[in-house]
Amino acid sequence: MLKLTLSEKQMAKPFAEAILKPFLKAYSKKKGGAEVTVKDVSQVTVDSDGQTSLKVLNDIHIFSAEQCFEGLEGNIDVDIRLKGDDMPNAPAPKPVASTRLPKDARVLIHGLTSAAGEQLNGLEGRLSGFHEPKERYQVTLKDGKVVSVRAENLIDLGQHKL
Known part of the structure; x- marks a missing residue:
């Protein structure tokens, strides 16, 4: 267990920088082996006092720590699962399709x-539908263009503000 108290400046940094790196540095030192890096992390979940379910964080390099903790109150627990870790620290993340995002x-x-797909990475949009046979969401981008995207290539922004 590692307890962190973060300043406003630290909370503005990407989650991986503000939370994961200090933890992994301490973890590596305690284990005495090779240094564990952010690339070794397979899953991050957070929860807080009174929360009924875990929140799985998908893109720890995009959102700030503050955005990742938005809506959480009291003590916040961060569970980190490393690649190759056989211990069930947290439930496996549910694909977006199984939790079906609302229109x-x-x-x-x-x-x-893909070359065309790489140009879409980082773009924000709103879901305009779901195509069952192809299991793809229809995403309307800010410019009005509609693209078809698989669930694993979408991050639910929920309350996050960019």
Whole structure:
């Protein structure tokens, strides 16, 4: 267990920088082995006092610590699962499709690898529908263009403000 108290300046930094790096540095020192880095992290979940379910963080490099903790109150627990870690620290994240996002949900596109897709990474849009046969969301971008995107390439922005 590592307890962190963060300043406003630290809370404005990306989650990976403000939270994960200090924890991983302390963890590596305690274990005495090779240094564990952010690339070794497979899953991050957060919850707080009175919260009924865990919140799985998908893009720890995009959102600030403050944005990741938005809506959480009291003591906040951050559970970090490392790649190859066989211990069940937290439940596996549910794909967006299994939790079906509502129409008009705000989303951020990420992780596309094709030449055309890479141009969409980082763009924000609103869900305008879901195409069952293809299991893809229809995302209306700010410029009005509609693109079809798989659930794993969407981040639910929820209350996050960019």
